[in-house]
Amino acid sequence: MSVEQPLWRALAGYRVLTLCYAGVGFAWSYGEFAHPVPGTVYLAALLVWTSLTLGQVSSAERCTRWFLAADLSFALVGILLTPYVDAHGQVGPTLPSIWTAAPVLAFAIKGGWRWGGASALLVGAANVAESGALTRATLHNALLVCVASVAIGYVVEVARASERTLARALQIEAATRERERLARDIHDSVLQVLAMVQRRGTAIGGEAAELGRMAGEQEVALRTLVSSGVVPQPREPREARPAQQPREEPQEAESGTSSDLRSLLAVHAGPGVSFAEPGRPVLLPPHAAGELAAAVSAALDNVRTHTCDEKGEPARAWILLEDDGDEVVVTVRDDGPGIPAGRLDEAAREGRLGVALSIRGRLGELGGSAALETVRGQGTEVEMRVPRDG
Incomplete structure (x- = not known):
């Protein structure tokens, strides 16, 4: 009115x-x-x-x-x-x-x-x-x-x-939120693939090194575009899903209109990742569960990308899922070298917005929060909290 x-x-x-x-x-x-x-x-x-x-x-x-x-x-x-x-x-x-x-x-x-x-x-x-x-x-x-x-x-x-x-402020806010969502999707898919091609190509050498160099240039250009003020036309929102590399989607256990977060996080368990979960389903609305799972995927990608040793092996990571009733808490911890002081601010200036967009941005839209603690030589811990009524 x-x-x-x-x-x-x-x-x-x-x-x-x-x-x-x-x-x-x-x-x-x-x-x-x-x-x-x-x-x-x-x-x-x-x-x-x-x-x-x-x-x-x-x-x-x-x-x-x-x-x-x-x-x-x-x-x-x-x-x-x-x-x-x-x-x-x-x-x-x-x-x-x-x-x-x-x-x-x-x-x-x-x-x-x-x-x-x-x-x-x-x-x-x-x-x-x-x-x-x-x-x-x-x-x-x-x-x-x-x-x-x-x-x-x-x-x-x-x-x-x-x-x-x-009215103009609401339009700008809607466009900004859409741009941030698009930037998260790009970071969780295209940028990760380009970064992987650059690393693998450099390691292989020869013609693959040239391919890696070109992938690195495209990664820098795309990061600059994502971190700039380019605002796309708003479109209908879709259900977000944790997409890093092509893999089979986990089967969601649904109860009414809720999704079991355990099934979304269990796919990350493997030789280098341990997953601890409650004995009962951890139910969240499908969109909230998908966004939280995508944030966990972004945290694990940071572990794989930034904690590799001389042999190229990433640090070991642990995922802990807790259901506190009013909120769901997911903790991702690794035993890597930790994050140097000021590195996150430097990464944001370079357009590397993994923590800012893929983790904090997703949780912020759900009414949640992300706390990051790191100790040099002892690893990094990311604690993500999402309220059930967010």
Whole structure:
């Protein structure tokens, strides 16, 4: 709903209430008017007009300029007709009374403070013409209407600008989240393959070394693109899955709309990776389970990539899965050399966003967190927490 919609509803109510007030005031002083019949005809016409146009003041689109001009004309005619109806000049307010502020406020809500101020000046001039002189009371009433219309018009302009800014911010946020998701997918697939080709090609030598060099160049270019501000067109989200290298997808054990995280993590167990799990299923929504499993895969890729010894063998890794009730905790630990101080910041500047995007980015979208602890010569531990209601 637009931020100005409550103002239109309030204006519709104001028109009805002030019409009733004008009718009661006219009936109360009916016997004091010199020519009450024209006044009765005018108020009847004003009643019909207000009743038929309540739908026009429901939004800025329906409140057209032609309607605003006709609405203001009704107010001006009623003001200028008052001297003839009240020939003695003793009754007091004009025939439309405070209903005259309704078209002025409509101008302000529709076109801002400039439209509101201009229409208020017209109403003020008509009041001066009706009284025959610029009296203190006339000036007071004109100033009140003018100040109210300018203030409301300014508030509407600020509200519309804020609404546009908020809509733009939401679009940017959605595009940024899509870019980060795409960057995670690229990091978990293409970049890992290019890095592997570069390492293997360099180790083999010969023509393979040239292939590895080209793969390294493409990896650097792609990392630069991912870490830049290039924002793709948003598309429909899909279920994320932990994709590192082509392998057979594990069979998910589902319970209703939940997935057993144990089956997703068990595929990592092998000669160099130990997996410890609870004795009962650890259930999470499929998307959350897939994102958490992908974060674990990214952590293991970091172990395979950055902890290799002289023989090319990576450090040993352990995966510990815990179910704490309100949250699920997965810990990935290795016995490698650890991460040098400042290396993560340096990697982020180089476009190597494995920890920032594939791990912390995924968990952040799930309402979770990732804590990294490393000790030189003793290995690294990544603790990932995901709330069940995230």
